[in-house]
Amino acid sequence: MTPSPASWWTAPRMTALWLLAAAWALCFPLISTLAPHRLWGWCAAVGYLGAAGLAARRPGAAVAVALTGAVAVPLLWLVLTGQGQSEVTVIERSGRLLLDSGRIYVDRPVRVEDYTPYLPGMAAFGIPSVLPGPAGDARPWCAAALFGCLWAGRRVMGARSGGLLPVLVASPVLALPMVVSGVDLPLIGLCCLALAAAAAGRPALAGAALAGACALKWTALPAVAVAVAVLAAARGRRAAVRCALVAVAGTAALVLPSALLQPAQMWGQVFAFPTGRAEVPTPASSPLPGHLLAELAPWGWYLTIGLLGIGGLAVAASLVVRPPRTLRAAADRLAIGLTLAFLLAPAGRFGYLALPLALSLWARSMSLPSRSLVVAGAGAVAGAGGAVRPVRPAGGPVRPGRDGFPPSGRGRAS
Numbered sequence: 001m002t003p004s005p006a007s008w009w010t011a012p013r014m015t016a017l018w019l020l021a022a023a024w025a026l027c028f029p030l031i032s033t034l035a036p037h038r039l040w041g042w043c044a045a046v047g048y049l050g051a052a053g054l055a056a057r058r059p060g061a062a063v064a065v066a067l068t069g070a071v072a073v074p075l076l077w078l079v080l081t082g083q084g085q086s087e088v089t090v091i092e093r094s095g096r097l098l099l100d101s102g103r104i105y106v107d108r109p110v111r112v113e114d115y116t117p118y119l120p121g122m123a124a125f126g127i128p129s130v131l132p133g134p135a136g137d138a139r140p141w142c143a144a145a146l147f148g149c150l151w152a153g154r155r156v157m158g159a160r161s162g163g164l165l166p167v168l169v170a171s172p173v174l175a176l177p178m179v180v181s182g183v184d185l186p187l188i189g190l191c192c193l194a195l196a197a198a199a200a201g202r203p204a205l206a207g208a209a210l211a212g213a214c215a216l217k218w219t220a221l222p223a224v225a226v227a228v229a230v231l232a233a234a235r236g237r238r239a240a241v242r243c244a245l246v247a248v249a250g251t252a253a254l255v256l257p258s259a260l261l262q263p264a265q266m267w268g269q270v271f272a273f274p275t276g277r278a279e280v281p282t283p284a285s286s287p288l289p290g291h292l293l294a295e296l297a298p299w300g301w302y303l304t305i306g307l308l309g310i311g312g313l314a315v316a317a318s319l320v321v322r323p324p325r326t327l328r329a330a331a332d333r334l335a336i337g338l339t340l341a342f343l344l345a346p347a348g349r350f351g352y353l354a355l356p357l358a359l360s361l362w363a364r365s366m367s368l369p370s371r372s373l374v375v376a377g378a379g380a381v382a383g384a385g386g387a388v389r390p391v392r393p394a395g396g397p398v399r400p401g402r403d404g405f406p407p408s409g410r411g412r413a414s
Contacts, residue, residue, distance in 0.1 A: 014055040022048035036180040044070035066170035075179045079137045085181040091138045095126020105265035120258040121215030142182030149189030153196035164365035198227040199327040203243035211250025226334045233323035276347040294346035304346045311340040331363035
């Protein structure tokens with residue numbers, strides 16, 4: 001039997017983690033100048049401290065208290081009062097512009113708030129803004145997309161419902177973006193679904209999820225390489241090519257109309273603005289290595305871009321030399337690539353690191369079947385951990401050394 005991932009999280013460890021989360025949440029009221037961040041910090045700190053007190057005796061109640069303090073109370077208050085980060089307003093404006101004119105980007109942005117640093121797919125989450133009251137807030141719709149993708153990913157992998165997913169949702173990794181902006185939640189969910197589909201041997205589904213992710217933010221592009229590498233290693237070149245074609249075609253269908261309608265606006269707002277090359281400076285200026293290097297001198301920006309390219313080539317080489325074969329390995333490889341990109345980018349925020357953290361933690365929250373799961377019609381078996389290995393072709397003899405088994409094997413999948 002494969003042990004449940006939740007079995008590692010004993011009461012002392014959970015108590016320590018809730019206390020650590022409380023300390024992190026308390027930093028926001030003390031440091032942040034944004035009112036939504038400060039509100040979340042106070043509410044989340046109370047919830048995490050309550051969870052730490054209950055972790056030893058009532059772990060289920062501890063998670064419920066953490067979810068109440070870190071998610072339910074601050075999200076409800078901010079949605080009802082119409083408060084949030086500027087990203088919420090940007091998404092909702094994009095959705096209304098799309099409905100009114102088919103355009104997504106402001107023609108002549110003069111302020112930071114006028115820029116829409118997202119690809120056209122993000123506007124879909126702003127369309128409900130035409131609804132009255134809290135139903136028009138983009139954050140619940142972004143959260144619904146996240147939970148739908150995580151549920152689909154578990155179904156694809158044949159995973160049992162595990163106790164760690166509520167802990168992940170209550171943690172600052174997901175709770176903070178869920179409450180104050182919501183913008184990264186659909187991207188996290190679609191990347192998780194794409195990796196799960198690739199690990200389970202579902203190239204079309206993986207490609208469709210990747211297309212959705214790449215239509216939201218260009219930072220999803222590394223996920224395409226990781227998913228293709230997983231499929232190539234486990235299912236062969238044909239499955240990898242099929243996934244890539246679906247991803248490229250789907251992304252083109254979602255992005256090209258806006259790119260043809262507003263090419264200059266898309267380039268300036270989606271690519272130039274986040275990298276610090278627009279007329280208006282980006283507010284993403286956390287003291288990460290890439291930003292510090294870019295500020296050294298005029299040549300600093302080019303140095304960071306060069307380092308980004310080297311980091312990308314290193315991750316790509318690792319996918320060729322040692323491709324990931326399990327869901328956890330794929331999530332970790334993508335998390336490493338994204339972390340390098342966010343650290344070395346000329347402009348960035350600490351909040352961007354929520355995406356790689358969420359990917360890695362979600363893969364570890366999966367409670368997979370202890371017995372191997374046969375992928376229908378695939379000629380492969382996905383074992384615990386999401387690894388895919390070949391099985392004997394139906395109706396034919398085993399060819400020693402060519403069907404994925406050693407010459408002495410009997411050709412049966414355990």
